[in-house]
Amino acid sequence: MNSLSFTPKLLSLFCIFYSVYSYNVTDEDLLLKDLLTNYNKELRAGNDRDYPVNVSVSFHLFAIKEFVEASSKFTVNGLFRTLWKDDRLSWNPLEYKNITRIIISQHKIWIPDLVIVNPYKDVVGLGNKLVNIFLESDGSCSWTPIQSFEVICDADVTNYPFDKQYCMLKFHAYSFGEEWMNITIRNSKVILSNYEESGLWKIEDTTCFSQTTNRFLEINIGLHLQRRSIYYIVGLILPMVLVSTLQSFVFLLPNTVGERVGFSVTVLLASVVFLTIIQEKLPESSEPHISILGILLLGFIAEGALVTLCVILSTNIHQFEETKPVPNWLNVLLCFKTEKVGDMNSAEDVLKVASGEDLKEEALESCSWNYIARLFDRFCFFCSLSIYATQIIIYFAIVL
Known part of the structure; x- marks a missing residue:
């Protein structure tokens, strides 16, 4: 009996918990509408306009796609893990069925505009329409755009095929200067946890750093490569x-x-x-x-x-x-033989050799x-x- 009476209590508690902490698509749609109402994505994140918005960046390399030395084309596949906080996109989870995390399209909110400044062909920005942003209830945004990057890398082929190369991916934030946005590199090295080894190039070292160039923020991703020469x-x-x-x-x-x-x-x-x-x-x-x-x-x-x-x-x-x-000079230079010196058995032979008579005859005969x-x-x-x-x-x- 005790077990039978205990089971309905558990079921009732489960139903109460489920009704409080579960949500459906209507609840999430309502939250999105409330967040985007009067939201202007042209304005950078951050309520206090006296301070720059902090953007944290790390780069994950997946593969070296190709490196064509003749045309200086260097292509890699990777992603940027980008984090920042937008107070305008925060909410109280208790008011929205305890929703703590949602996914939102990158075209609907403000994102850091990072542009490749050493492209091989066209100048392209970071991100694409297939990548969304994870949004936390405190306004924290997590954006991980993955794409193929084509840049120019001038090869030094002095020691080819035992050469070493240094290639860089350069990104600028042209719309925002250092007084509006602050970029922090979380890892000073490229993250290679998901890297697929190249059959042609070996990565010896990597660098990741940010700097300010003409008041514009710049992110530099450097790869030290050594050719596999076997x-x-x-x-x-x-x-x-x-x-x-x-x-x-x-x-x-x-x-x-x-x-x-x-x-x-x-x-x-x-x-x-x-x-x-x-x-x-x-x-x-x-x-x-x-x-x-x-x-x-x-x-x-x-x-x-x-x-x-x-x-x-x-x-x-x-x-x-x-x-x-x-010619006589060839006779003296090439055909002059001295084998008979070892066969000299008498003083007469020595005198003949000294006079050069026999040697000249031998040279004339054999040359x-x-x-x-x-x-x-x-x-x-x-x-x-x-x-x-x-x-x-x-x-x-x-x-x-």
Whole structure:
């Protein structure tokens, strides 16, 4: 019996509580009409006009959409969490069925007018018609506009693809000066709790700060970015280095092969193609510096042209008729052999070597244009390979 008598009491108390603290759409509609009656959204928030309205801002980054260095286009997705208090929008919850929080369209009340001042295309303001404002009974407004921001970010491609970039999103409040509105940054860093990692860029550091520029309030969102260079090493630098150094091995091909010059020209054209690919990815600018990788590739092309000339010269040397005598200075410089010194067994041999008679005869017998061409090929092979290696070492020493 006690349990049966106790149940109706609980039900009655629940009904009383529900009737006092629940509300329907009519109650909320009445509250909105009362709040917006005689409300002028052209006037800034705050009853005391002697003091500026305090606006608190924090920025949440969701993703880096794209960064096109050639056109300086930088696009990110994120939202601003913006808080302020408008006393004109406060109410007593007890007079409205204990309603403590409602949602209202941003076009019906005053909002801070923040405009992007470094846009990539058109100047746009913060917010869109799909975003509403959460309104508390004490007049506190919470506005979280989410959108895609396209700004200009001039890339410094000196160390491309091992470069670091610093891009900023700049917002101005043109309608209100510092005497009418005060902007406070709640977090000095960009909030990355919902950030989706980029496959191309790594965020090293972030900055958020406000300042006054020509009496106008400015919000600056800065991102320190480092390029993830593994893709470029595997897909660009290594193929470029391998193709370029391959040109040195043309000197190891026998001169009887008639495609030595064609091989050199083909590799040279491949280097030109790599240079074209790099130029398409980089901005057409000489400031602050041009890419060191472009300079390296230009060096590869210059050396490739020199290698091609050396191949043509070597081919011409091979074509010299054997009846044409080798100049004496080449005999002395390239064909002078001293192997017989180790075979000297008598004083007579020593005197012959001292007089140079046997050495001259040996040089004249063994020295030929084919032999000189082979020596020239070996010399060019080691020199070109050394130059390529030196260029590569210098490049990585600078950029890393």
